[in-house]
Structures are given as C-alpha cells and as structure tokens.
Amino acid sequence: MSETSTSVIKSANRSAVMTAAHCVRRGSSPVNTHIAMVFVSAYSKGKMPYGAFAVRTAVTPRNWENDSTDDLSTLVVDADKSGRKLTDVVGGQDIAFNRPVGGTISAFGYSATRPQLGEELLHCVGTAKEKSGVQAIPCDMSGGSSGGPWLADFHATTGKGTLVSVNSALDSLTPTEMQGEVLGATAKKVYDRAQHS
Template sequence: MPGTSTSMILRLHGRVAALAVAGMALALAVPVPATADPVGAAAAADPVSVLKFTAQERREALAYWTPARMKAVGKSVDLGPTGPKAKPWRGTTLKSVGRLFFVNVNGADTWCTATAVKSANRSAVMTAAHCVRRGSSPVNTNFSMVFVPAYHKGKAPYGAFAVRSAAAPRSWEKDSTNDMSALTVDADKNGKKLTDLVGSQAIAFNRPVGGTISSFGYSATRPQLGEELLRCVGTAKKENGTQAIPCDMSGGSSGGPWLADFNATTGKGVLVSVNSSLDSLTPTKMYGEVWGATAKKVYDRAQQG
C-alpha cells in the first residue's frame, strides 16, 4: 500500500510523457484492467471508453482517503513557488470545484482538480483524462478515486464522493489525444446527490475559442502545496489545435476548470475546458482541449450513468 508520498501529474504540451515528481520510494502496484471496457471491435467503434469501479472498490476508496491522508498527500511535493500569474482564490467559495484524490498507476497517492457540472443525473464531474488513466495504454488506470468538493486546508465541508465510473475519449486511451474526462459519482452517505449539495457549473461544447477565462486548480506549488485553490485569469487563444491561457499553475491543477463568463460574486461561469498541459517545466502557459462532438459524447455518457 502506498504511503503519503505522491506523484504529481501535469503533462508537458505536445508530449505523451507525463511530468512526474515523486517523494519517497514507493511500492509499485499493478492496476487490474478487468473493470475497463474490453478493447475489441465493438469497443473500438465506440468513441467513449468507460472505466468502472465496483461497489466494494468504492467503499474501499472512501475508507482509504481519510482526512489525515488527504492532508498528508501534498507534504512531500514541492513544485516551486506559486505565481506570479497564479494567485490564491479569496472570493466566494467555489463549492462545485474540488480535489480529486486517487492512487495512480505506480501506486502513489496523488490528486487532480475537478468540477461538478449541470447534468441529468446531478452526479457528473469534469476533469482531465490523464487524471483517470495513462494515455496510449488501455490497461494503466488510476484507482481509489474520490471527489472532495470545496476542499480547503484539510477541510471537506461536503464530504467525499466515490467515483462510480470515468468516461474518456477512446482517442486518449489509444493515442493520448483529447485530454478530458467526465466522472459519475455516487450519492453521499446520506443519499444526497452531488449537485443538490454543492450546485454546479454550466457547461458548453463547440464554443468559439476566445474571451476571458478563469482557470482554477489545486497546484502543488508552495506555500499552498495543494491545500488551497489557485486562479489564473487570461484571454484564451487558439494554439496548435488546442487553446492556451497565460498561467503558471503546475501539477495538481490538472483537470481544473476553465470558466468563461465567470462572475466572482456568484462563483458561477461556463465550463469550456479543463487544465491539460503546460508549455514547459517552468510554465508560462496552460493548455486546454477545445471541446467538440467527442467531448459532448463523453459528458453525455457520464450524465446518463
């Protein structure tokens, strides 16, 4: 079982390899691919790949991610100083945004950022595909996954929600393209659906690139080390088939929301992408996918789950 060391993920733009920073030595865990969709002719024709977790796996994930473990996971990671572009968010609490804790394919405790969105089942959460599974490798999937909305300095005011299934483009599974994912989470221990408790962000597909974007994430930069939500603000521009904004958040912010039309008073906006990759080890730009028809199919699979 992994200890409190962590392996942070935020890809370098244009590269398949992940940017990983490890703490102490870790025991390797071999992920079990049995819960993933079979990769056969029928599966290959489906543009969406779905990773499912059993009821027992979900119970074990909730038991594993104790408050102490959540608090400890960032202590062995330091990806440099925060800012100057990224700044701590001091506005209204973004109840729909939280930390996505999981154990990665190497057996290390780690996290990403994720967002509850409007959905038919009131249980859909958007993040990056590389927070769910390794690209170009169908069997290498993360596990023990829980979403903690409004996480802040060790506090989880709305509890933790076990991830029941994780949908992603099959193109990510096959060749590391289209880095986005939509999760379906269980109700909480009292039977309450996620967005009934924390609200949700609107979501848009096929939206033209441009305008002011607020990007949020639990970056593993100091002094926050994933314990506080950071924000970057900038104008989105097309770049090499994706979109980019000025931002220097790092690992841990992966999957964090790109909110257009963001209202700082209400904390509401329109989700148009998520943090996917950086331009360099010393970042100046954050990249996000341009969400089109495939992204909509991924989202639909999650909101119907």
C-alpha cells in the same frame, strides 16, 4: 495518494465531474485506470465542507486511451452517505460545447507548488487563444492543477460560470501558458456517456 483538480457540471444524473483524462487514466494504455478515487468539493487545507463522494466510473475518449489525445474525462460519483446527489449538495457549472475560442477565461486548480502544496485553490485569468488544436491562456499553475475548470463568464460573487475547458498541460516551451482542450464533439460524447450512466 495523488491529487487532481475537477469541476462539478450540471448533468442529467446530477453526479458528473469534469477533469483531464491524464488525471484518471494513463494515456495510450486502455487498461491503466486509477481506482478508488473520491471527489471532495471546496477542499481547503484539510477541510471538506461537503464531505467526499466516491467516484463510480470515469469516462474518457478512446483517443486518449489509444493515442493520448483529447485530454478530458467525465467522472460519475455516487450519492453521499445521506443519499443526496452531488449537484443537489454543491450545485454545478454550465458547460458549453463547440464554443469559439476566445474571451476572458478564469482557470482554477490546486497547484502542487510551494507554499500551497495542493491545499489551496489558485486561479489565473486571461484571454484564451487557439494554439495547435488546443486553447491556451497565460497561467503558471503546476501539477495538481490538472483537470481544474476553465470558466467563461465567471462571477466571483456566485462562483458560477460556463465550463469551456480544463487544465491539461503547461506548454513545454512556455511554462507560463496553460493549455486545455477545445470542448467539441468528442467532449460532448464523453459527457453524454457519463451523464446517462
């Protein structure tokens, strides 16, 4: 079993989750997609307050499948055992496309580092800056945090913000800097394909 971080986003089918593409599919390898995935909202130390939602499909950019670029994916989950759609149960974050890079970002993830070992939600807060076609914030979360949301205008009391990226990779030269894709036209196509499936 492997873990990844994700975020529920508002969508037409009320069943979409945004994550990093490398969490669901091996890059530059169109046929290597993970199967039998579930989404668990608000997981903490073995507790699953909203239950688990089976992942029905994963939509990734063709650029990821062929060239390992555009590291993002939108998952579509089935209704729960009671027939309820995901956002009807847990709500969802707004999402912004073509938003200029900058401003204060709160990034979240289930880092595999000790002592958490993927059992606790961690977060980083920093100012986003553009870097080599992606965006970056100061953050040292490790594997397991991949796919976790980057939220602008985050309000701790409501837990709501606007999704502007997801954790993609720590910079290899600066392991205290998290990088994430800029959500542009490709991200919008992936989101639209998922929200209408």
